[in-house]
Amino acid sequence: MARVAVNVVIKPEILDPQGKAILAAFGRTGHQGVTSVRQGKHFELEVDDSVSDADLEEIAASVLANPVIENWTVHRLEDTDDEAFVAEASSTEAADA
Amino acid sequence: MTARIGVITFPGTLDDGDAARAARYAGAEAVPLWHADADLRGVDGVLVPGGFSYGDYLRAGAIAAQAPVMRSVIDAAAGGLPVLGICNGFQVLCEAGLLPGALTRNAGLKFLCRDQRLRIENAGTVWTSGYADGAEILIPMKNAEGRFVATEDELDRIEGDGLVVMRYVGDGHGQGNPNGSMRDIAAIGNPAGNVVGLMPHPEHAIDALTGPGTDGLAMFTAVVQAISGPVGASV
Numbered sequence: 001m002a003r004v005a006v007n008v009v010i011k012p013e014i015l016d017p018q019g020k021a022i023l024a025a026f027g028r029t030g031h032q033g034v035t036s037v038r039q040g041k042h043f044e045l046e047v048d049d050s051v052s053d054a055d056l057e058e059i060a061a062s063v064l065a066n067p068v069i070e071n072w073t074v075h076r077l078e079d080t081d082d083e084a085f086v087a088e089a090s091s092t093e094a095a096d097a
Numbered sequence: 098m099t100a101r102i103g104v105i106t107f108p109g110t111l112d113d114g115d116a117a118r119a120a121r122y123a124g125a126e127a128v129p130l131w132h133a134d135a136d137l138r139g140v141d142g143v144l145v146p147g148g149f150s151y152g153d154y155l156r157a158g159a160i161a162a163q164a165p166v167m168r169s170v171i172d173a174a175a176g177g178l179p180v181l182g183i184c185n186g187f188q189v190l191c192e193a194g195l196l197p198g199a200l201t202r203n204a205g206l207k208f209l210c211r212d213q214r215l216r217i218e219n220a221g222t223v224w225t226s227g228y229a230d231g232a233e234i235l236i237p238m239k240n241a242e243g244r245f246v247a248t249e250d251e252l253d254r255i256e257g258d259g260l261v262v263m264r265y266v267g268d269g270h271g272q273g274n275p276n277g278s279m280r281d282i283a284a285i286g287n288p289a290g291n292v293v294g295l296m297p298h299p300e301h302a303i304d305a306l307t308g309p310g311t312d313g314l315a316m317f318t319a320v321v322q323a324i325s326g327p328v329g330a331s332v
Contacts, residue, residue: 010201013248014201014246015201015204015244015246015277017202017203017204017205017206018202018206021206063155063159063163064155066156066159066192066199068191068197068198068199068246068247068248068251069199069201069246
């Protein structure tokens with residue numbers, strides 16, 4: 001068994017009105033210094049050993065993301081408990097950015 | 098022969114009733130098709146109606162595009178079966194890969210409901226042959242995720258191949274591009290012209306009693322004539 005995180009974000013060239021609305025809210029909440037927000041989706045999958053990296057890429061590209069408008073990343077997160085899992089996913093995504 | 102037009106119902110479909118009514122107004126028999134049943138029941142054309150299939154979970158139309166009935170529609174469309182996707186149905190056809198591009202959240206983030214003026218850009222599809230190129234029509238639109246997007250290269254290809262079927266037009270109150278759709282695109286088709294998708298609702302404009310006019314009816318009569326007529330019967 002393995003745990004997998006798939007993160008999906010709208011491509012940079014595609015307008016993200018939800019991200020813009022969140023950015024505007026930071027102006028009202030007093031959180032200074034945020035210059036851009038892009039809203040995406042985070043999926044957590046549990047897969048058995050029959051699922052290969054190629055299978056995961058296929059799952060992400062054909063179902064979880066729409067390649068016309070979205071980019072995605074796939075991370076295997078084996079042997080992590082729930083808290084570590086979320087932290088790992090967050091830090092990995094930050095490292096990618 | 099009476100044309101038989103299939104109308105798909107997914108969980109969360111809202112406009113299958115009006116779509117079936119439009120088919121009947123055009124002289125066709127409306128045949129109900131169920132999302133979980135791959136059998137197209139020998140229909141001569143298919144309407145993929147509006148609504149919120151599967152609650153718009155994941156992305157609008159994404160889950161419906163994987164439904165058994167859609168796998169059959171994809172195969173039949175390759176063989177020339179006329180297929181029209183309206184609103185959520187347009188989203189389903191894009192997610193299914195039958196049409197290029199994608200539909201995303203409206204630029205203003207609002208759910209928009211209004212009568213919308215459109216210009217016919219391609220009267221050569223099986224669904225728009227009842228209009229003249231350049232004709233303007235007025236039909237309702239109602240959606241929150243109707244902003245058509247694609248890459249600039251893809252948009253150039255869509256335009257170059259004549260796949261833009263309708264554009265948002267007008268500059269008066271309630272007119273013009275309502276949602277930030279790229280190049281004002283409201284409807285697109287496939288190269289063969291048998292598959293068309295549009296965000297506004299022609300099936301709500303077939304009777305002056307229940308819509309802004311009857312401008313939408315020609316989409317349904319056109320396909321019925323193509324099916325029933327001795328010339329151009331491609332299915």
